[in-house]
Amino acid sequence: MANGTDGDHFKARSDMQPDQLSKDPVVTGATSGIGKAYASELARRGLDVVLVSRSADKLQMVAKEIEDQYGRKTRTIQVDFTDGHSIYPAIAKALQGLEIGILVPDAERKITQVINCNMLSVPQMTRLVLPGMIERETGLIINMSSMVGTSPQPLLSLYSATKIFVSYFSQCLHAEYKSKGITVQCVAPFMVSTNMTMNMKVNCFVKSASGFAREALNTVGHSSYTSGCLSHALQNVAISILLPDWLRMSSFLIKMLRNLAKVTEAKQKQELREKEE
Numbered sequence: 001m002a003n004g005t006d007g008d009h010f011k012a013r014s015d016m017q018p019d020q021l022s023k024d025p026v027v028t029g030a031t032s033g034i035g036k037a038y039a040s041e042l043a044r045r046g047l048d049v050v051l052v053s054r055s056a057d058k059l060q061m062v063a064k065e066i067e068d069q070y071g072r073k074t075r076t077i078q079v080d081f082t083d084g085h086s087i088y089p090a091i092a093k094a095l096q097g098l099e100i101g102i103l104v105p106d107a108e109r110k111i112t113q114v115i116n117c118n119m120l121s122v123p124q125m126t127r128l129v130l131p132g133m134i135e136r137e138t139g140l141i142i143n144m145s146s147m148v149g150t151s152p153q154p155l156l157s158l159y160s161a162t163k164i165f166v167s168y169f170s171q172c173l174h175a176e177y178k179s180k181g182i183t184v185q186c187v188a189p190f191m192v193s194t195n196m197t198m199n200m201k202v203n204c205f206v207k208s209a210s211g212f213a214r215e216a217l218n219t220v221g222h223s224s225y226t227s228g229c230l231s232h233a234l235q236n237v238a239i240s241i242l243l244p245d246w247l248r249m250s251s252f253l254i255k256m257l258r259n260l261a262k263v264t265e266a267k268q269k270q271e272l273r274e275k276e277e
Contacts, residue, residue, distance in 0.1 A: 023047070023048070023099040023100075024047075024048060024049075024098040024101060024102075025039075025101060026052060026095070026100055026102065026103050026104065026125070027051060027052065027104040027106070028053070028104070028105045028106055028107045028121065028125065029052075029105070029106040030052055030059070031051070031059055031062050033106070033194030033195055034144060034189070034212060034213060035053075035106035035107070036209065037210045037212065037213035038104045038106065038142070038213045039104075040065075040066060040069075040070075041214050042104075042217075043066045043069075044070055045217075046072070047072065047102075048075075050075045050076075050077065050095070051063055051066075051074055051075070052076075053076075053078065053107075054078065054080035054081070056076075060076065062074075063076050075094075075098075077091060077094045077095075079091060081116055081117045082112075082117050084112070084116045085120075085124075088127075091128060092128050095128060095129070099132065099136070100129040100132055101136075101138065101139055102139070102140045102142070103125055103126065103129045103140070104142045105126075105143055111158065114158055115158075115162060118159070118165075119165050119166070122166055122169060123169060129141070130177075130182075134177070134180055137180055139181070140182070140185070140220065141185070142185045142187060142216075143166050143170040143184070143187070144187050145163045145166040145167045145186050146159075146160070146163040147227065149161075149163025149166065149167055149188060151240075151245060152245070152248070154248070154249060154253075155258070163188070166186065167188060167225070170184050170185070171184075171186060171224065174186075174224045178224075183221070183224065185219070185224050186225045187216050187219075188227055188228070189212060190227070190231075190232040190236070192206065192207050192209055192212045193206055193207065193208050193209060194209055204231060205231065207229060207232070212229060215228060215230075216229065
């Protein structure tokens with residue numbers, strides 16, 4: 001599996017042109033984190049955006065932000081991807097008449113919910129938009145995986161398993177459809193400061209959502225599998241060397257990580273109590 005570290009993957013591109021990306025990009029998980037950052041960056045680059053998320057209030061708020069800041073039109077679709085199969089007829093109806101040139105699924109939550117959200121949503125959304133892309137012989141699908149999906153990750157077993165599904169599905173789909181003018185890119189980041197990561201402080205290792213989306217979009221056309229930014233690609237190389245599979249899968253390390261998790265949880269509870277007091 002490519003790790004996106006060779007130079008071409010991160011070669012600077014000033015700005016993708018809207019006609020290169022086609023029309024009506026669809027972004028799921030669009031009200032926060034990486035999904036919202038992608039939606040905003042696509043609008044900044046001159047595209048109208050279809051926003052998909054589960055909160056009607058947040059959808060309207062993000063739509064207004066994009067329209068006010070970038071002067072682009074938005075359309076919103078309110079669905080919860082953890083609900084499973086039942087939501088897709090409504091999405092298909094809402095997308096009728098649109099020329100979907102880009103799909104960015106980024107919906108993230110307890111077995112069935114995690115599977116519905118992280119796995120089922122990817123092929124289902126692809127099924128809805130791919131026929132139109134084939135007909136027009138152009139299109140871009142960006143699927144959000146994670147670096148924890150590049151190798152087995154004890155204590156993140158379900159999450160990492162769903163992310164390797166996204167990686168394999170995306171790479172196979174790209175091989176099948178690149179001859180038809182359709183690019184399927186898999187983005188596998190490390191830490192990005194979002195609600196999911198408790199808004200970690202941005203530094204040379206942790207990217208802001210907006211900064212990550214900007215760099216990751218610059219890899220489109222250069223790489224079908226990418227870490228999204230140079231910092232995360234270098235981290236992936238370093239961790240693969242410093243934390244080989246035999247150590248990552250060892251009982252010693254798993255025990256140490258469990259103890260660390262308990263200490264961290266206790267510290268967070270203490271900080272929460274202090275804030276409440």
